[in-house]
Amino acid sequence: MQEPTALNSPSLATHQKIQFTGIAVTYNEAQRLRGCLNSLRFCEQLIVVDLGSTDASVEIAQQCGAEVVHHERVPIVEHIREKAVTYARNDWVIFLDPDEVLPANIEDELRLLITQQPNLGLINLPRQFYFKNRPLNFTIWGKEQIKQAVLHKNRCKFSPYVHQPVQIINGYISGTLPQQPDYYLKHYWVDSYRQMFEKHWRYIKLEGKSRSERGERFYWGNWFKSIASALIHNLFTYNGIRGGLLGIFLSFFYAWYVAMSLLSLRQYQKSTEKGIVSN
DSSP states (O other), X not given: OOOOOOOOHHHHHHHHHOOEEEEEEESSXXXXXXXXXXXXXXXSEEEEEESOOSSSHHHHHHHTTOEEEEOOOOSSGGGTHXXXXXXXXXXXXXXXXXXXXXXXXXXXXXXXXXXXXXXXXXXXXXXXXXXXXXXXXXXXXXXXXXXXXXEETTSEXXXXXXXXXXXXXXXXXXXXXXXXXXXXXXXXXXXXXXXXXXXXXXXXXXXXXXXXXXTOOOOHHHHHHHHHHHHHIIIIITOGGGGHHHHHHHHXXXXXXXXXXXXXXXXXXXXXXXXXXXX
């Protein structure tokens, strides 16, 4: 990606016309929501899709000037992104999780990139994971990460499956801001061990169908290899061993997640085969 440069006068008018809609989907996220919404204050429209929160999430959203849309509970945000984007008045949409915070003054960099690339459909932001307010620089969550955070609503297609990326429509391109601290999207990934296991168990239940849709098949030999690979890469390639007890724990946690995700694929595969036989 071309490094951000000073605006030139021919593009200034276009630059100033670019407006954003910020969207966050929330369920009992009062602890982190205000920081997320405050980082989106530059957006001309701010939307919170609430899935039935019983805490102060709705009140906080209203205090921050967001339009609150009420929706039935869904297990993952991927199930609602396509619907959520229909509420956006602007073409450019910024999707944040309630535990994410945009870097300060990022709006000028986004507008500049959009101005310079007329066929842009998606902008990736570098992302820094935090574990209980501690930035991670080890395991898979500490390696260089990006998030598909900013997109043109008419130039992308959404997948309803867990951990599957947004697809750019043919003819459009993506851009990525540099891996520099000034551009880091802060992702406050885990605040407690209980939250961590609850969140990932929810994902595991959906991994089977998601992996099947990607064309994966379950084999016991691959199961053992995948677990071993996940553990070794996290401990050594991604320096989990240097992260002390936390790094070792997260390395084993990721290996457990891979193991359970593949077992979810096995269960989904078996249920699908039974359905085909019964038909």
